[in-house]
Structure formats: C-alpha cells, structure tokens
Amino acid sequence: MKSEPLIRWDWITRNWDNGSPSAISTLLESHLLMAFVPVLLGLLVALPLGLACARWPRLYQPTAGLVNVMYALPSLVLFSIFLSVTGLTPATVIIPLTFFTLAVLIPAVVDGLASVPDHVRQSAVAMGFRPLRRLLQVELPVAVPVVLAGTRVATVSSISLVSVGALIGQGGLGELFMDGWQRQFYTPIIVGIALIVLLAVLADGLLVLAQRLLTPWSRAWRDAR
Amino acid sequence: MTTTRRRRRDQNDGTKSLIIFDGVTKRYQDGTVAVDDLSMEVPGGAITVLVGPSGCGKTTSLRMINRMVDATSGRILLGGRDVREIDPATLRRGIGYVIQHAGLFPHRRIVDNVATVPYLLGWNRKKARARAMELIELVGLDPKLATRYPFQLSGGQQQRVGVARALAADPPVLLMDEPFSAVDPVVRTGLQDELLRLQSELRKTIVFVTHDIDEAIKLGDTVAVLHTGGRLAQMAGPATLLSEPVDGFVREFLGRDRGIRRLSFISAKDVRLDPAPADLAVGGDDRPIGLRVDGRLVPYGTFDPESDSMRAALDAALLSPDGTAVAVDGDGRVLGVATREALDAVLRKYAGGLPDQRAPADQRAPADQRAPAGEGSPA
Amino acid sequence: MSWLIDFFGNAANWSGPYGIPVRLLEHLEFSGVAFLIAALIAVPLGMLTGHTGRGALIVVVSANAARALPTLGLLVLVVLLAGVGTAAPVLIPLIVLAVPPILVNTHEGIRGVDPDLRDAAYGMGLRGRQVLFRALVPVALPLILLGLRLAAIQVVSTATIAAFVGLGGLGRFIIDGIATKTYADVIGGAVLVAALALAVQLGFTLLQRVTVSPGVRNLR
Ligand SMILES: Nc1ncnc2c1ncn2[C@@H]1O[C@H](COP(=O)(O)OP(=O)(O)OP(=O)(O)O)[C@@H](O)[C@H]1O
Ligand SMILES: [Mg+2]
Numbered sequence: 001m002k003s004e005p006l007i008r009w010d011w012i013t014r015n016w017d018n019g020s021p022s023a024i025s026t027l028l029e030s031h032l033l034m035a036f037v038p039v040l041l042g043l044l045v046a047l048p049l050g051l052a053c054a055r056w057p058r059l060y061q062p063t064a065g066l067v068n069v070m071y072a073l074p075s076l077v078l079f080s081i082f083l084s085v086t087g088l089t090p091a092t093v094i095i096p097l098t099f100f101t102l103a104v105l106i107p108a109v110v111d112g113l114a115s116v117p118d119h120v121r122q123s124a125v126a127m128g129f130r131p132l133r134r135l136l137q138v139e140l141p142v143a144v145p146v147v148l149a150g151t152r153v154a155t156v157s158s159i160s161l162v163s164v165g166a167l168i169g170q171g172g173l174g175e176l177f178m179d180g181w182q183r184q185f186y187t188p189i190i191v192g193i194a195l196i197v198l199l200a201v202l203a204d205g206l207l208v209l210a211q212r213l214l215t216p217w218s219r220a221w222r223d224a225r
Numbered sequence: 226m227t228t229t230r231r232r233r234r235d236q237n238d239g240t241k242s243l244i245i246f247d248g249v250t251k252r253y254q255d256g257t258v259a260v261d262d263l264s265m266e267v268p269g270g271a272i273t274v275l276v277g278p279s280g281c282g283k284t285t286s287l288r289m290i291n292r293m294v295d296a297t298s299g300r301i302l303l304g305g306r307d308v309r310e311i312d313p314a315t316l317r318r319g320i321g322y323v324i325q326h327a328g329l330f331p332h333r334r335i336v337d338n339v340a341t342v343p344y345l346l347g348w349n350r351k352k353a354r355a356r357a358m359e360l361i362e363l364v365g366l367d368p369k370l371a372t373r374y375p376f377q378l379s380g381g382q383q384q385r386v387g388v389a390r391a392l393a394a395d396p397p398v399l400l401m402d403e404p405f406s407a408v409d410p411v412v413r414t415g416l417q418d419e420l421l422r423l424q425s426e427l428r429k430t431i432v433f434v435t436h437d438i439d440e441a442i443k444l445g446d447t448v449a450v451l452h453t454g455g456r457l458a459q460m461a462g463p464a465t466l467l468s469e470p471v472d473g474f475v476r477e478f479l480g481r482d483r484g485i486r487r488l489s490f491i492s493a494k495d496v497r498l499d500p501a502p503a504d505l506a507v508g509g510d511d512r513p514i515g516l517r518v519d520g521r522l523v524p525y526g527t528f529d530p531e532s533d534s535m536r537a538a539l540d541a542a543l544l545s546p547d548g549t550a551v552a553v554d555g556d557g558r559v560l561g562v563a564t565r566e567a568l569d570a571v572l573r574k575y576a577g578g579l580p581d582q583r584a585p586a587d588q589r590a591p592a593d594q595r596a597p598a599g600e601g602s603p604a
Numbered sequence: 605m606s607w608l609i610d611f612f613g614n615a616a617n618w619s620g621p622y623g624i625p626v627r628l629l630e631h632l633e634f635s636g637v638a639f640l641i642a643a644l645i646a647v648p649l650g651m652l653t654g655h656t657g658r659g660a661l662i663v664v665v666s667a668n669a670a671r672a673l674p675t676l677g678l679l680v681l682v683v684l685l686a687g688v689g690t691a692a693p694v695l696i697p698l699i700v701l702a703v704p705p706i707l708v709n710t711h712e713g714i715r716g717v718d719p720d721l722r723d724a725a726y727g728m729g730l731r732g733r734q735v736l737f738r739a740l741v742p743v744a745l746p747l748i749l750l751g752l753r754l755a756a757i758q759v760v761s762t763a764t765i766a767a768f769v770g771l772g773g774l775g776r777f778i779i780d781g782i783a784t785k786t787y788a789d790v791i792g793g794a795v796l797v798a799a800l801a802l803a804v805q806l807g808f809t810l811l812q813r814v815t816v817s818p819g820v821r822n823l824r
Contacts (some may be wrong), residue, residue, distance in 0.1 A: 030801070068805060069802065071754075071757065072798065072801035073798050074761030074797050077797050078791045078794075080781070080782060083782070083790075131669045153671070156668065160671070160673065163676050164765065166676065167676070167765065167768060167782065168782060174677070180681075181680045181769075186685075189677055189680055189684070193674060193678065194673070196673075197672045200672030314729045315729065316729070317727060318728070318729035320725070321726060324727070327699035328724025328725075328727075329721075329724070330725075330738075330739055331743060332819045333817070333819065341819075345728070388729070391728075402725075460690045480745060
C-alpha cells in the first residue's frame with residue numbers, strides 16, 4: 001500500500017470513456033443530472049412559494065418551520081427512505097435533494113423580496129403599477145441578487161451532496177469513492193473529488209456571470225471592471 | 226422661536242481657549258485634503274459651531290479632536306496638551322461625542338446605554354445607574370423610558386439619550402456632529418432649546434457641527450464657517466457674522482435672509498408703544514383676544530418687548546390685519562401696540578448704527594427684490 | 605410504520621454495545637468534537653476578519669470552496685491515507701463541513717453592524733477589543749448563532765456517513781440496514797438522526813432566546 005502513488009494518470013485515461021456503466025464520463029453525466037434537476041425543481045417551487053410567503057406573511061412561519069425540518073434531515077436519511085419508494089433510480093437522489101434546495105431557496109426568495117426597499121415599492125405603487133406588473137418589473141429584479149446568492153449555495157451544495165447517494169448505489173461521481181474505498185485505491189477518489197469541486201466552481205462561476213448579466217445595475221458589475 | 230436667547234457671551238469673556246487648532250491639515254490616504262492648514266481657537270465653556278457646505282471637512286475637523294481621525298500635520302491642543310500625546314481611548318472617555326443617528330447600543334437598555342462611559346471608567350453598577358437616571362431626567366426624558374431598548378424610542382428620544390450618554394461622565398468637552406439633523410423640524414427646535422437650557426446650567430465646551438445656518442446662528446456663541454477644502458473662511462459671533470461677512474463665499478453661505486436674521490440680535494425693548502386702540506378686544510385678565518374687523522374677531526400677532534427681538538416684533542406686525550404688533554408682558558397682558566412707523570424707527574436706527582452697508586430701505590424691500598447686486602456671488 | 609415498531613419495539617436495539625444509547629453517545633461524541641473544533645477555528649477567525657476588515661475575500665472564497673468539497677470523498681480519502689481504526693480522521697471532513705457556515709456568518713455578522721454604532725463605540729473610548737465584545741458581538745449574535753446552528757445540524761446529520769468507514773454512531777443502523785436490506789433498521793436509524801438534528805435546532809432556538817438581547821432580537 002505504501003508504494004501506491006496518489007494518482008495513476010493511466011487509470012484515468014483507461015476509464016474515462018470505456019463504454020462501461022462505471023466509466024467516468026457516464027458517472028459525470030448522471031452526476032450532472034442528479035445535481036441540477038433538484039436546483040431547477042427547487043427554483044420552480046420556491047419562487048411561487050416564496051412570493052406567496054411575501055404576499056401573505058402568515059404563511060411564512062409554518063413554511064419556515066417546514067423548511068428548517070427539511071434542512072435538518074440528513075441527505076443519507078432521505079435517500080434511504082426514498083430508496084424503499086423509488087428504488088435504484090435517479091429519482092431516489094433527486095427528490096431528497098429537491099427538499100434540500102428548497103430549504104435554501106425559499107428563505108432566499110423571501111429575503112430577496114424583503115430586501116426591496118420600501119420606498120422603491122411605494123414609488124412603484126404611486127406610479128400606477130398594478131401588483132403583477134410591479135412584481136415582475138420592480139420587485140423580482142431587485143430581489144435577483146439575493147435569490148441568486150441562494151441559488152449559488154443550493155447548486156454548490158447539491159453538486160457535492162449527490163455523491164452521498166453512492167452509499168445507496170446512486171451517487172454519480174460519488175461511486176468513484178466507493179470504488180476507491182473498496183480497492184484501497186486513491187486515484188478514483190481524488191478524481192471524484194477534483195471533478196466535483198471543478199463542477200461546483202464552474203457552476204458557481206456561471207451563476208455569478210448570470211447575475212452580472214441579469215443585474216447590470218448591481219455593484220458586482222462595477223467591481224469587476 | 227423668534228425670541229432672542231439671552232446671550233452668554235459676557236460670561237465667556239476671559240475664559241481661555243480650551244481647544245486650539247494649530248496649522249492642522251488632514252490628508253486622507255486617497256489624497257483628499259479634507260482640512261487644510263486650519264488654525265482656530267475654540268473658547269472654553271461656550272458653543273462653537275462649525276458650518277460649511279457638504280464635504281468641507283467639518284466632520285473631519287471634529288473627529289480630529291477626539292482622535293477618531295489623526296491629523297496629518299499640525300497640532301490640536303486640548304487644555305494645553307497635544308491630543309496626540311494622550312492615549313485615544315482615555316482621551317475619548319473625557320470627551321462626550323454625539324452623532325447623527327445617536328449610535329445607541331441596540332442590545333442595551335436605555336439606562337445602561339447612558340451608563341456606558343461610567344462603566345468603562347470602572348464606576349460600580351449602582352452609582353453608574355443612578356448617574357444615568359439623573360441624566361435621563363436632565364435631558365427631559367421620562368424616567369420610565371430607562372428600561373426600554375433603543376428601538377422602542379422615537380428618533381427624537383433616541384437623540385436625547387445620545388446627549389445624555391455623552392454627558393454621563395461629566396466631560397468638560399462635548400463634540401456634536403449634526404446631532405439633530407435626522408429629526409423633523411419641530412422636534413429639532415425642541416432639541417435645540419433643550420441643548421441651550423442644558424448649556425446654561427452645565428457650561429460645557431461644545432463643538433457643534435451642522436450645515437444648517439439657522440441652527441448655527443441659534444446655537445453658536447461663535448460660528449466658524451469653513452470653505453470647501455477645509456479652510457477657515459470666517460470665525461465670529463453670530464451677530465457679527467451676519468453683519469460683517471468677510472467675503473462673497475460667507476455672504477452666499479449665510480443666504481439671502483441675512484438681513485432678516487440679523488434682526489434676531491436686536492432687542493425690541495426700544496420700540497415706542499402706543500395705547501391699544503379700541504378695536505383690540507381684551508379679556509378680563511387684560512389678555513388680548515383679537516382685533517375687531519367688520520364685526521369679526523381676527524387673530525393678531527404679539528411680542529414681548531422685554532425678551533423678544535425685532536424679528537419677533539416685525540413678525541407680529543406682519544401677522545396682524547392692521548400691521549401693528551401687539552406688545553404683551555411676560556404674563557400675556559397687553560402693554561400697548563407698536564405701529565409700523567415705530568418699528569421702522571428702530572430699524573432705521575440700527576441699520577445706520579451697525580456697520581452694515583445696506584440702506585434702511587433695503588430692509589423693507591420684499592425678499593425677492595432685495596439686491597443681490599452688491600452682494601456679489603462666490604467664487 | 606410497522607418498520608418503526610419493528611425497530612423501536614425491539615428490546616435488543618436498546619441495550620448492549622450495539623444498542624441505541626451507545627450509538628447515540630458515539631454519534632454525539634464525534635459530531636460534538638468536530639463541531640467544537642470547527643467553532644474554535646471559525647468563530648475567532650470570523651470575528652477577526654469581520655472586525656479588522658482584512659481577509660474578507662479569502663474568507664468568502666475559501667468558504668465557498670470548502671462547501672464544494674464532497675464530505676464522503678474527503679472522508680474516504682482521509683481514512684485511507686491515515687489508516688482505519690481511530691476516530692480522528694473522521695473529524696477532518698466534518699470540520700471542513702462545519703467551518704464555512706460559521707466563518708461566513710460570523711464574518712458577515714460582525715462586518716454588517718451599523719457603522720454608526722461602531723463609530724459611537726470608539727467615540728466613547730472603548731478600545732478595540734471592547735468595541736468587538738461589548739458592541740459588535742452582541743449585535744451580530746443572531747447571525748453568529750445562525751452559522752453555528754447550520755454547522756451543528758450539518759455535522760450531526762453528516763456524521764452518519766462515518767459508519768461507512770467502520771465507525772459507530774447512528775449511521776451504523778442505516779449503513780448496515782442498507783447492506784442487509786433490513787429496512788426497519790434503515791428507517792429507525794434515519795428517524796433517530798432526524799430527531800437528533802431537530803433537537804439541535806431546538807437547542808439553538810432556546811440558546812438564542814437566552815443569549816440574544818431583546819433589543820437586538822426585535823431590530824428586524
Ligand atoms: N475616510 C475618508 N477617506 C477619504 N476621504 C474622506 C474620508 N472621510 C472624508 N473624506 C473626504 O474628506 C472631505 C471632508 O469630509 P467630511 O466628512 O469632513 O465633510 P463634512 O464637512 O462633514 O461633510 P457633510 O456636511 O457632508 O457631513 C470630503 O471630500 C470627503 O469626501
Ligand atoms: Mg459630516
């Protein structure tokens with residue numbers, strides 16, 4: 001064991017795209033699927049729900065409570081619960097991760113809308129914006145930075161959490177960890193960690209870029225120049 | 226509002242300067258020169274107001290006194306000692322400091338906020354709190370508020386707490402940076418009056434920053450006008466400042482109401498009073514009720530010749546339907562009326578007597594016609 | 605439901621070296637130690653960077669990077685490198701997991717305090733450390749506690765995967781249950797971990813009640 005090098009580059013080239021279901025590229029694909037679908041689903045649910053909470057504050061307390069419970073549930077626990085329902089499919093990972101992203105995104109949407117300064121809201125009302133138009137043209141744009149900050153956390157966490165699914169046999173790149181563990185072999189583990197971090201950094205970078213494009217008026221843009 | 230405050234300048238005579246700026250310059254890291262070779266002497270036991278346009282270095286000058294900012298060159302002497310020789314925290318504990326939004330500690334009750342510096346100085350809790358309660362009452366707050374948290378107070382109340390907190394350890398010097406500018410005009414007037422009342426008891430050396438010239442005139446025993454770029458344009462008593470601005474910049478800064486404002490410094494006691502006319506309705510206690518005009522009672526303006534200024538007298542005349550001001554004594558009893566001619570006689574005398582270039586006629590001209598021609602415009 | 609009865613109704617699950625109490629204690633032990641170490645690193649560091657304003661960029665960037673590190677991969681790698689048998693290697697991934705939320709929230713909490721308040725504190729003659737502990741920390745406390753709570757919950761729930769590398773804790777029920785397809789054990793273990801995480805949540809809520817001044821709590 002002692003003589004085992006940390007990285008065997010030939011292993012990577014041999015296993016990158018060898019056609020087997022455990023080829024690195026195949027795992028990468030399924031990892032992407034299982035990481036991004038929860039973020040998209042989370043946004044789809046969190047936006048209307050967050051808007052509703054901002055609109056009817058009485059909804060917020062119970063929603064926040066539910067969200068806190070969801071956040072507290074370990075992903076492995078949810079995975080194992082859903083394993084008995086959805087079996088060995090990506091859904092077993094996607095559904096629990098969606099709960100997790102919701103736990104991050106709902107507060108982000110609510111906080112984002114709360115961050116719209118009152119005078120901005122008031123002047124929109126005074127100029128004659130009707131509620132829906134005001135929401136779409138004034139409040140949501142102002143809330144974008146906060147929502148995107150939440151989306152960044154949700155995305156990065158989701159990408160890294162997918163790997164826990166390997167413990168129940170659905171883990172994307174996380175399966176490289178199991179492989180390396182069983183064979184006492186560092187290379188797949190390091191490759192897995194590196195690819196996951198790389199994915200996370202790329203996704204995070206894209207979201208930062210998206211924020212700059214979506215909110216050209218925000219300070220982040222000026223700082224970049 | 227328009228009453229002449231009893232000037233305290235006489236009592237300040239002979240008091241030595243407590244704070245001396247000696248060629249003080251402040252250049253910030255980015256190269257901005259906020260204060261440029263400022264030399265001035267701040268008299269002890271009096272209120273010195275720093276005024277000037279935004280960004281002229283008022284805050285910087287103030288903060289150099291308690292070393293929140295350190296001067297780049299020059300010296301600031303406090304009671305004869307260069308402040309830079311004194312450990313900043315020790316220095317600050319001996320100087321009260323009040324800022325715009327009070328800066329109260331949100332996590333502490335009012336009483337503990339006020340007792341902050343006494344605690345720092347190591348007073349025991351009981352003594353510090355007793356002192357805090359004293360001050361809470363002194364600044365005119367209901368003692369019941371003592372156990373509240375800052376968020377439970379109005380802006381004006383918070384500002385009073387800020388003043389109480391600054392006074393807690395009885396520092397001889399008080400620095401106030403636009404302390405009243407975040408509250409509405411009515412509350413601000415109340416706070417200003419309160420400060421003057423406190424000062425008449427406490428006789429602190431107060432350096433007060435504002436960009437409101439009215440506030441400066443009202444509060445200052447001495448007013449220092451700063452140029453943009455942190456140079457001293459003029460330092461004088463408010464009456465002198467109004468009548469003898471040194472240059473176009475100061476004149477412009479004082480505004481077009483300078484002449485009217487000057488009237489605040491002329492007592493109305495020399496106004497000749499005529500007997501009250503028959504159409505002034507007077508109640509049983511000798512207090513005026515109104516003027517009879519066409520069988521209706523119309524409101525009137527009054528002034529107290531003993532304590533009011535010519536500004537108040539003129540104001541009263543302008544408020545009355547027939548242009549005469551009703552003079553009353555301290556209890557509100559009618560003493561007589563001042564006609565426009567009587568008021569004019571006084572104005573004529575002072576306009577000629579004080580070294581002011583303006584013709585007496587100018588004083589009566591409507592504000593919008595009053596000649597800016599000779600006044601010049603600032604650079 | 606019947607799984608829950610199977611699991612919690614089984615007397616054998618309540619005693620002995622493999623019983624619930626022992627597993628619970630094991631779980632609390634390494635998540636507790638990891639959490640404490642993370643807090644000891646991140647709270648002072650966050651206070652320092654927040655107070656001095658230096659190193660803000662490093663804090664944010666490294667915290668984000670740490671978030672991206674997959675705990676399972678790190679765990680497996682560390683244990684392989686250090687050798688199986690001791691609990692210490694397990695602590696490393698858990699600490700890496702817990703530091704970012706504590707660090708970021710402490711930093712942002714301290715840095716976000718109203719500059720007027722900081723100004724007033726210095727102006728009254730508080731010294732640097734007094735300003736930090738008497739003015740900034742009490743006001744930033746809700747955020748600091750939020751960071752600690754998020755970290756504690758993540759540590760408690762992620763500590764389940766320690767069982768995968770052969771350690772104890774509540775994860776044993778889940779991992780072994782998956783291996784032997786004993787769903788009663790999986791669900792039972794899951795419920796225990798979730799209950800523990802919720803207890804942590806509750807604990808922090810209470811802690812917040814006690815430590816945060818009402819004057820700060822009502823600021824929002
Ligand atoms: N920390 C700083 N770094 C760089 N420049 C500064 C700093 N603080 C103040 N300045 C600059 O110094 C000048 C004087 O600022 P100062 O705050 O003293 O003005 P002020 O007279 O109090 O203005 P205001 O009435 O707006 O409060 C301004 O041009 C300002 O931009
Ligand atoms: Mg200022």
